[in-house]
Amino acid sequence: MTSVGEEMHALVERMYPLCRSITGDGVRATLDIVGEHVPLTRHEVPTGTQVLDWTVPQEWNIRDAYVADATGARVVDFAASSLHVLGYSVPVSARMPLAELKQHLHTLPEHPTWVPYRTSYYKPEWGFCLAQETLDALPDGEYEVVVDSTLADGHLSYAEHVVPGRVPDEVLVSCHVCHPSLANDNLAGIAVATFLARELAEREPYYTYRFVYAPGTIGAITWLARNRERVGRVKHGLVLACAGDPGNVTYKRSRRGDAEIDRVLRHVLTASQRPHKIREFTPYGYDERQYCSPGFDLAVGSLTRTPYAGYPEYHTSADDLDFVSPAAMADTLAVCREAFAVLDRNRRYLNLSPYGEPQLGRRGLYDALGGRSDTKETQMAMLWVLNLSDGEHDLIDVAERSGLPFATVADAADALAAAGLLKA
Amino acid sequence: MTSVGEEMHALVERMYPLCRSITGDGVRATLDIVGEHVPLTRHEVPTGTQVLDWTVPQEWNIRDAYVADATGARVVDFAASSLHVLGYSVPVSARMPLAELKQHLHTLPEHPTWVPYRTSYYKPEWGFCLAQETLDALPDGEYEVVVDSTLADGHLSYAEHVVPGRVPDEVLVSCHVCHPSLANDNLAGIAVATFLARELAEREPYYTYRFVYAPGTIGAITWLARNRERVGRVKHGLVLACAGDPGNVTYKRSRRGDAEIDRVLRHVLTASQRPHKIREFTPYGYDERQYCSPGFDLAVGSLTRTPYAGYPEYHTSADDLDFVSPAAMADTLAVCREAFAVLDRNRRYLNLSPYGEPQLGRRGLYDALGGRSDTKETQMAMLWVLNLSDGEHDLIDVAERSGLPFATVADAADALAAAGLLKA
Amino acid sequence: MTSVGEEMHALVERMYPLCRSITGDGVRATLDIVGEHVPLTRHEVPTGTQVLDWTVPQEWNIRDAYVADATGARVVDFAASSLHVLGYSVPVSARMPLAELKQHLHTLPEHPTWVPYRTSYYKPEWGFCLAQETLDALPDGEYEVVVDSTLADGHLSYAEHVVPGRVPDEVLVSCHVCHPSLANDNLAGIAVATFLARELAEREPYYTYRFVYAPGTIGAITWLARNRERVGRVKHGLVLACAGDPGNVTYKRSRRGDAEIDRVLRHVLTASQRPHKIREFTPYGYDERQYCSPGFDLAVGSLTRTPYAGYPEYHTSADDLDFVSPAAMADTLAVCREAFAVLDRNRRYLNLSPYGEPQLGRRGLYDALGGRSDTKETQMAMLWVLNLSDGEHDLIDVAERSGLPFATVADAADALAAAGLLKA
Structure with a gap:
């Protein structure tokens, strides 16, 4: 499993x-x-x-790329990792001394064993990315450089x-x-x-x-x-x-800052x-x-x-x-999952019986025995939904103002809507 | 006295x-x-x-109610406290064993000497409220139960x-x-x-x-x-x-949250x-x-x-x-008393001489000797009232922004109004 | 120098x-x-x-003013400090005992060596200001009092x-x-x-x-x-x-509280x-x-x-x-200097290419090499200015939201305006 x-x-x-x-x-x-x-x-x-x-832009495809030393051994090889080639490298096939090659090599000196990811989408360029320690180990001399790529309409x-x-x-x-x-x-x-x-x-x-x-x-x-x-x-x-x-x-707010999606994520x-x-x-x-x-x-x-x-x-x-x-x-x-569950149920309801509290008891939505102080969450949720359903507040507002779980509030809204007391 | x-x-x-x-x-x-x-x-x-x-609903009246034991002694008696009977109890006159009676008894186990207050306004029911320790002392056996109440149009x-x-x-x-x-x-x-x-x-x-x-x-x-x-x-x-x-x-705000009554109570x-x-x-x-x-x-x-x-x-x-x-x-x-004293005097005034400060001195409202730094509260109150009397701020705003007592601010407003510099 | x-x-x-x-x-x-x-x-x-x-009011000018003791010695002398005379003193030339003179003398008992500054612009009055210790040293007796001033139309x-x-x-x-x-x-x-x-x-x-x-x-x-x-x-x-x-x-805000000058000073x-x-x-x-x-x-x-x-x-x-x-x-x-430098450059710009980011690279405003995480401040400033240039935000907003220096933000706005991407 x-x-x-x-x-x-x-x-x-x-x-x-x-x-x-x-x-x-x-x-x-x-x-x-x-x-x-x-x-x-x-x-x-x-x-x-x-x-x-x-x-x-033109479409870029690549088949092979490498830097080979004087013995023909590949010291940097695209086949080992796609990171080794500069993204959108133009094709190249040349031999050059290390000093010239170095102008096309990208490393991360502060993390000598890591290979960086680099691109040059909009300026024609070729290059390789490699570990600093690989670069440091390269002897002077001439290197073969191949990027077998295509930049073409596509x-x-x-x-x-x-x-x-x-x-x-x-x-x-x-x-x-x-x-x-x-x-x-x-x-x-x-x-x-x-x-x-x-x-x-x-x-x-x-x-x-x-x-x-x-x-x-x-x-x-x-x-x-x-x-x-x-x-x-x-x-x-x-x-x-x-x-x-x-x-x-981490949630990064939308540019609006208080859009519903921002409120949903903060709430959840x-x-x-x-x-x-x-x-x-x-x-x-x-x-x-x-x-x-x-x-x-x-x-x-x-x-x-x-x-x-x-x-x-x-x-x-x-x-x-x-x-x-x-x-x-x-x-x-x-x-x-949690955010979209809230988003999907979040509504602004309108209380259809907004003058005084509707009598929930005769609709079977309220306990008959009065005087107790342990009012149930579901009843509190109904009172909150009724009170705030003025077209200005949504269920997230109700959940946050009441301190009740969103699902309890949404269930209360469903029960009230089923009783004809709310409309979305 | x-x-x-x-x-x-x-x-x-x-x-x-x-x-x-x-x-x-x-x-x-x-x-x-x-x-x-x-x-x-x-x-x-x-x-x-x-x-x-x-x-x-129907009107409820009650003349007597009690639970009596086998000897006829009243073990729960409405005459001792109105709390002993479930509010809106329907009439009953019966004899029953303790086990059956218990379904109609309400206690507070966590406070065994206290009698709870319970009601059943909208569901016809009868019942008694009593101390848990009273209940615990009741022997098994048959009890007489009487609620001499009336539920009738009224x-x-x-x-x-x-x-x-x-x-x-x-x-x-x-x-x-x-x-x-x-x-x-x-x-x-x-x-x-x-x-x-x-x-x-x-x-x-x-x-x-x-x-x-x-x-x-x-x-x-x-x-x-x-x-x-x-x-x-x-x-x-x-x-x-x-x-x-x-x-x-404790003051609990109105639903509006920032109504004048809310601001008055917070201020006071x-x-x-x-x-x-x-x-x-x-x-x-x-x-x-x-x-x-x-x-x-x-x-x-x-x-x-x-x-x-x-x-x-x-x-x-x-x-x-x-x-x-x-x-x-x-x-x-x-x-x-304090809240309604503030509410009763709170107004939004309009400064009738709003371009520059009016010359308070020639109206006898300002000290003649200049240069001192101990300006009186009453003068400060007048400057604040004049400055904020633009139809947007009331005297509570003035009191809170200035840190002056509300009564001083309201007196200043009265003096300025008397001098023709303000209108309500 | x-x-x-x-x-x-x-x-x-x-x-x-x-x-x-x-x-x-x-x-x-x-x-x-x-x-x-x-x-x-x-x-x-x-x-x-x-x-x-x-x-x-009438124009006030003063040539001389003094209090002289019985020997003719000036014990309070306008020539020593302009503070010694009550501002707008009416002319006087008289002899009087110390007790009477004292009603016209102003001191600072809590700072006995300092001379206070006092005026009486709108109530005709004469007076002198002096150090408390000077006053304390004055023997009883008669004093000559002269204020050679003019109050006349001017x-x-x-x-x-x-x-x-x-x-x-x-x-x-x-x-x-x-x-x-x-x-x-x-x-x-x-x-x-x-x-x-x-x-x-x-x-x-x-x-x-x-x-x-x-x-x-x-x-x-x-x-x-x-x-x-x-x-x-x-x-x-x-x-x-x-x-x-x-x-x-210390900056004291304007009455508006959030005027541009208030925001400039707070920012600076x-x-x-x-x-x-x-x-x-x-x-x-x-x-x-x-x-x-x-x-x-x-x-x-x-x-x-x-x-x-x-x-x-x-x-x-x-x-x-x-x-x-x-x-x-x-x-x-x-x-x-700093405040007016900001005020002078502060604007609300309008992004003329507001749908998606404009391609800064082909305008020479963005680095060609991608993938690095050390994006330059100047590029960040351009992205911020573009994003917030909706007519609602000014460059102070951009500086404060981005945490970038105002001058960097204003330079970015200039570069974008020069590229035709913004208008003021």
Whole structure:
């Protein structure tokens, strides 16, 4: 019997070796794997397409890349890790002395055994990333340098999965699929999103949940450009990233700061008594940068464990399969589950009998024996819902003002609505 | 020479033995006693009258009730305390073994010497309340059970007393009169309300003060139903309850939270440096539940000492004449006196000379000798009133922003108005 | 090489001996000295002119004043300090016993060696101010009393200096010039204002800066009365006083409390990590009382070191040349310089490419190498400015939300505006 955390970790393991970038076959292969778990609608957007202020770039694919020493031995080898090549490296095949080669080598001197992750999407460049200790061991002399890559007109690939709800209003869950062999950033996010989608489908949710798997920045911009007319349907959203590291969960508010999704996450994280952090919006990080640009200003927050760039392993080879755990991913999934359970039931109700308290007793909703001081939570919840159902307060307000569990409050609202005392 | 605290306690003592309920002669006898202190307008509302979502119930009266043992000795006797009978008990005359009787007995196991207060207004039931230790001492065997009560069409009784003011805008002071022999809940509240009414009449208040003595819940609902058209005149209000226990005074805000009455009480309690608590509104407690239902949403707060259900003696025989003190009732009365003194003088003024400071000196309102740093409070109060009299701030704002006593600020406003520099 | 602090102190020294009051030649002589540093527009407003609720009083001038003992020796002498005579003393020439004279003598018993500053502008009176120990040493007997002053129709004098800006919107800097030999109150303020004006002229500021040198209260009221139609041009302002004492700098907010000038000063004082205090508005102090009267309600705050009446030397002979230091005045000047540098660049911009992030890279505004976590401050500043440039936030908001230095943020805005991505 495999736990969901272990299943998600297994999915991360399968995707880990692939060389992803903002375009190319690595992204397609990743989407193929995700597609085995949830049905995906795939999109291929041609090079040169105008997307908002940007243009879809040429497609990048790579077959091999290495640096070989005088003996022909590969001292840096793409086959060992997709991180070894600078993302979007132009092709090269040359021999050069170490001094010249060094201008194309990227290391992390402060972590001499780690390989950094570097890219050059928009400036034609080639390069290799390697451990500082590998570099230090290279003798002077001539090296052979090969990047067998292609930069050519092609497509940008992304995919969507929709869990239909009872209303067309949408909740967007977005995760970036452009990073190569980095487990936490963002294979863990992809895995959590995928298992979340499967769970939601079983629940027949109120909202329609749209999952977007797209490359960072240019992918989100492409999605926004192609959905500009219907983006108003997105009422709430989460960018999922860094979902598996050992840190506590962190919620970064949407640009609006007090959107319903922000209130939901604050409520759920507080009520669950998980250690957590809530951060104000900043225009840096993942694709909330695009969704929360001032023209769109969507109610999209960001859920991570340790946030963007907040851990030393970030964008290095140390963000590997050991860095993410089944337990951490299962906890991130649980936060999503709890948050969307609240979001799905949260409403502003209107008390249809607002003058004085309605007589709950004759409707079988209130204890007959009076005088006791141990009024039940369910009765308190009904009084709170009735009192605050003036069109100004939603059930999260009721839960927070009353100190009662959200589910108790929502159950009370259901009972009152069934008795004809409330309408949504 | 009797203090007002002692006078109020004497009034509590007279009302204490009566068996009050939400209807019946006990309420009428209580209103008779109150009517000896302040003139009352009495209302009798027939059984079956629709009042908002409720219906006025049958009237309940009781002459005798007891449980007698095999020797004929009364082991539980209504004559000893009105608490011994379940409120609204239907009549019964029967003999039964202890085991069967026990289903109708109510005790407080955690306080074995106290008798609880219990009711069953809306479900026909009979029962007795007794001390746990009394119950424990009852031998098995057969008992005679008698409740000589009447449930019949009749009336719900309540009363009003009005202290006329200079304006028709009203301040509502409401207290419940439905509890039997419980001193703090709410004979102390009735006593404070009554002596407050007498004091206010001597003061020729600005507002019209309306005192409502009515049974809890159904009484307030009846008053609201019968005053639905004129309830808009109620600009401020207080529900008075638990006015005599040893705890510190507690103010529970109106549902609005920042109504003028809320600001008045916060100001007075803070400025007086009394130990006190201010609580947010909750839809539970006394008749603020009805006045603050969302359809009415009146600016009615609740003043108590220890709040509703906040003390072990609550709704038990331990809420007796010793539990309430003259000093505590006198202090509650003083809070009301201070609060209504502020409320009555609080205004938003308009500075009629708002461009620069008016020259107070030539109007005799400012010291002639300049250069000193010990400017008098009265002068500072005038500068503050002038500066904040823009139609946005009232005198409470001025007192709080300036740190000056409210009375000094109000006197300054009077002086400025007399000089033609302000208008209300 | 003289520091600006020393230059300001030298200016204070020159003005110190003059006998200033709300009218008269002492004010004119003071404005003559200021006029040597910055060109002034002088105004002379005739006695009897109606100014708002006030009337320009008669002009007061004084040539000599003394108390002489039986031997003819001057025991109190105006020639020694302008403080010795009650401001606006009517002329007197008389002989009287000490007991009668004492009714006209003002001392500070708690500081027996200090001479107080006292005035009687609006009630005809004569008097002398002296040290308590001087008074204590006076033997009984007869004294000669002379005040050789004139109270006659004349003028109230004030002056303005304008530093033209790129826009006609004005920043008002106001300082009172009516106090006699008191160094901190307000010669230091006059000196800081004057050197600030000289600096601003070199900077070609955005706003037009208007410096007003006028007697306290009646002078500000006169200026407001004569500029009533154009006072709307004053968008921001500072009253400068007590600019040279040893205390920390204090900013007193405008009556509005959150005007742009209030936000600028809070930002600058916080960001500079100076020890400082920020106080809420009070309708007492210096001429902010008039500028912030509710009819005008100008966005004028007050900058001092120790505020009004907040030090024992206040309005006494101990507020002398030693009480104010070059360093303190230089620091006050620096606060003004920093504040106006922020104010001058603060804008609300509109992002002209608000849908997604604009591609900064192809405009040369963003690093080509991706993946690193050490994003530069300048790039972060651009992202913040773009994200918050929705017409609702100004650059101070951006600086405070981002934690970036204001100048970095303003430079980023300039770069983005130059790239056509923003408009003011």
